Amino acid sequence: MGLPFYPVVFQVLMVLTFALHILMVNLTLGGSLLALYGRMASSEKYNRLGKALAKVVTVSISLAILLGVAPLLFVQVIYDPFWYASNLISPFWVIAFMFIMIAGFSLIYVYYLSKTHRPWAGLLGFLFLLAAGIIMHILNMQMLSPDRWVEWYAPGGVVDASGMGLHGFQLSRFLHFILASGAVTGLFLMLYAWYIRARTDVEEIYVTWAGRLGARLLIVFSVLEVLDGLWWLLDIPGELGFHKNVLFAIAFVAGLLFTVFLFKVVRNPLRWALPTGLLMTVVVLLMAATREALRVSYLGKVGYAITDHKLNLHWGSTLLFFLTFLLGLAVAGFLITVAFKAGRTVGTYSPSPGLMKYGTISIGLMLSWLVVVVAIGVYFTLSH
């Protein structure tokens, strides 16, 4: 069937959206554990933070799910044979993933909405979500071992269609995604402190404390990440020569420099919150790109390249997406601006006329999109 656009574009989008997805996953995992710890602690500051985080996590899971859609879509565009083979070795777990996520998400909601503190809900929710992550990790690992697929699908030469296979778990790699949760949650706390500082009903002492806690989490887990990263590197098959990979070198140096930078940040977290956020996003993007470079390396061994796909260039649908995405950014900008300003306001937030106008324009844009698409549709329907 081919691809409607250049494979490298799908690859770049895949890496970009994966980075966003994993940031939300990290915030969810770290945030739920910290919420639990906070609400069980005796300190009032910790309790307060815990309650806030319990709410944040309900949103970050939704965003993690939302942002998981995109990288998976693109994986299925450029790595389809590998993704499907892996999924069909473990189909039972692929379906279980959905139920596990439903259980985890529901428990996180129970934890957040309960009038009394229900730590069991929070902890169970966290464990279910972690289990979902393990399944994703295994599916990704299985993808990278085409030489073992027939052995896994037909152990001892007999086809096993029960779908229960689970092969390929790499602890060093898995930890690299999980330990990042501490760092991302730390960054979140710094940004949270920076954000709520503008509210008139928040005490400076709480804000400073939250920012400090965040910076400490960030630096501790960043150091752990560097160490685990080295362990993962040792776990990668030697014949790939990945330590010589240019992107890896750049990402590794960036990660190291960032970690060193954090020693400065930890002395004044609120002042450095935004720059740290920016730099960390860059680091995570580089990590996501390196992860893709690693996959290219693994699959290059079996002679696969994403450019193997035939190109059936289709500008119409490509433009449809990119233009819609620009529209989406514009409208999302309105929604986020309202949330940003309202969250800093004590009492009822009243928007400026400019912001109200932005809202009206957003609605206009969306209706225009519908009009244009319906017109295109009517044209095609009539011409058939």
Next chain:
Amino acid sequence: MYPVWEVPTLTAGLILGLIAAFHMLPSHLSTSAMWFNIFIERKALKENRQEFLEFIKKYTLTLLVFAYVFGSLTGVGIWFSATVASPRGISGLIHNYVWGWATEWVFFILEVLGIYIYAYTLDKIEPKLHLRIGLIFAIASWTTMVVIVGILGFMLSPGKWTETGLFFDGFFNPTYWQQLFVRTGFMFTIAAAYALIVASRVKNEVVRRYVSRAASFWGLGGLLLGSLFGLWYYSSLPEAARNVLQNLPTDTLTKFMLISIGVTALYFILAAIVPGKIHIVPAILMIGVIFMGIWGAERTREMARKPYVIHGYMYSNQLIGNSIEARGVQEEISRVNREGILKTYPFLPGNLSTITDDNRMEAGRVIALIECSACHALNDRGVRPLPKMVARLGTEEPEELQGMLEILGDYPYMPPFAGTEEEALALATYLQGLVPKGAN
């Protein structure tokens, strides 16, 4: 081809069917509920009646949790289960419609941002601004339906796409508008049903009565429009699809649909006559009645699809039955008949590369997994179970059954058998072996 997932009794396809049918509830709630909600919210603002906020808060929370926990995850669940039930099928769709799904995703972003911001700024920002957010969400959510229906409809009625292979030819296909209108109609039934559940928990009697009345009108309107457009949809189905339906047992499913519509209509009429008096338990049970109708419709449509998963292109067992020259894709049946299905199967264990007396049964099982298990249970119970169906044929020996396999494609709802004569015998050996001797 890929490894196969055999789900005894149910088939992998029914797993997909169950998840997809359930998903209809939260997804159609999402696309419709906010219209009802902002209708109420606008009334509250215009008439300065804060008491309506009680309903709006509870309905919003219902929407948030039901649609954005269960809805989003079962939506992903459809995708995952399609991946494991029909990897080539979903691959075919993605290679054509990746930008369609990516476009739908933009509106998912607006939905998720919209619902959280709407919920968390309720009563905390100026009402006029809050309504804007609600409207943005409402438009965004319905737009996801506008997009997904193009891809869904394509599967059953690809229309001109089979000649041109082009995105918009397949997207704006012969059943596109019909399906969009059916769903747009019926979605209000779902919004109304959930509104009645929430209304039963509202303490203020005036609000409860008003909302119940409004919901019953919206619900009845949705039922009427959905049903009318449903008839239009049915009449637009490709002739091959309607022919298949005439050859398959759809009576029970049709009854489900009719009973569901009838009982739901009576329910809404009752809600209008005695507004605010409906207790939460029957209100929740009504979701089951609505689901009955959804199930009937979904299963009927799945039957209408047979023997294809993408009509005029790919069979339900993922074999390509028709060439799509415009995309450079060749049909596979002739090649597989020459070279054999096993030789073209990359996941074949080495000991089956040549069929012998010793491995004929096992070779037959693998062929059954590849070519039959998409729609048939290989065990004795459940979905079109092969042991029962073979027993009904009355054959005693594989050679008799082999003859049957050769004319399989003559049935309007069946793909042809694809493979060499030797493989046909192997499959027949396995299938005959499913029937205990002397069962006839």
